Amino acid sequence: MNLKQFLKRNYLFIALLLAIVIFGFSTEGKLFYETNIKNLFLQNIYVFVLSSGMFLCILAGGNTDLSCGSGLYFIAAVGAYLMQRGIEGIPAFIAMLITGCLIGIWHGILIGKLELPSMIVTLAGMSIFQGFGDYIIGGFTLSVTNEQFLSIFGLHGLFSFPLLIVLLCILATIYTSELSPFGRHIYALGGNVKAARSSGISPFRVVFFTYVYMGIMTAISAALVAGRMGIVPPGLGKSYEMDAIAACFIGGTAVTGGKGRMLGVILGALLMGIINQGMSIIGISANWQAAVKGVLLVCAVLLGNVSIEGGRVQL
DSSP states (O other), X not given: OOHHHHHHXXXXXXXXXXHHXXXXXXXXXXXXXXXXXXXXXXXXXXXXXXXXXXXXXXXXXXXXXXTHHHHHHHHHHHHHHHHHTTOOHHHHHHHXXXXXXXXXXXXXIIIIISOOOHHHHHHHXXXXXXXXXXXXXXXXXXXXXXXHHHHHHSOOSSSSHHHHHHHHHHHHHHIIIIISHHHHHHHHHHHOHHHHHHTTOOHHHHHHHHHHHHHHHHHHHHHHHHHHHSEEOTTTTTTHHHHHHHHHHHTTOOTTSSOOOHHHHHHHHHHHHHHHHHHHHHTOOHHHHHHHHHHHHHHHHHHXXXXXETTEEXX
């Protein structure tokens, strides 16, 4: 294996190592404090779950869900509203799961059956679910105080139940994409739609499944975020979709689908988390943090689409 092949295969590990070294020095070692290591995982817990669903959507033909951040807000508002009216934590979470499934069914029909562009459908969903969430909370912050809900989804340390939930979501996505027969259909559809149809694969069935799965992952993320924060404030979930999409593309998932692995997405989410944590410790403003994420996303897409042949760079 020559140097070029080594860099191409291991660029994500190298980038992760560089980020650790750079922010380790720039924060004077504060990045490695026990509290900051915990926060690295706990504050970015939603990224791992949302990116699990986003990964399958992108894999099945380059579809995305730009509404998952506002969908998370809407679903969290539904759960908090029900609990404030005396509903226990588990029934409230079931209602959140049902809401997430309904969102996924809506997207799956519009994108999979009616073949509308995923960007348009989910961009419209971003506004719709934002409005639903605002209507439910009425401009006020809803508190999440139900003990049953917080005992399951609240964070009580690094090795707490929510991290087990995240692990199960990741394992479910790995099984679905890499070990199940349906995973081969997802890869096939992303690789070549016409060939997939010729082999008897239903594009609607695949796309519908991926968006329902995305809806479930969004509902789980909503529960984890509400449990960690203990509140549902107005505007919750803003830019969460960008974090999930960036984790997928940085992790090597092809923009057009059909290529990528969940392990790369996990590493991409870790890289995003380290960068977020490092910039926060240094004191970089939220606006500049968003700019850095945007630059990283463009670089990741370029890296996935650029090849070097004969000393010439080709797209």
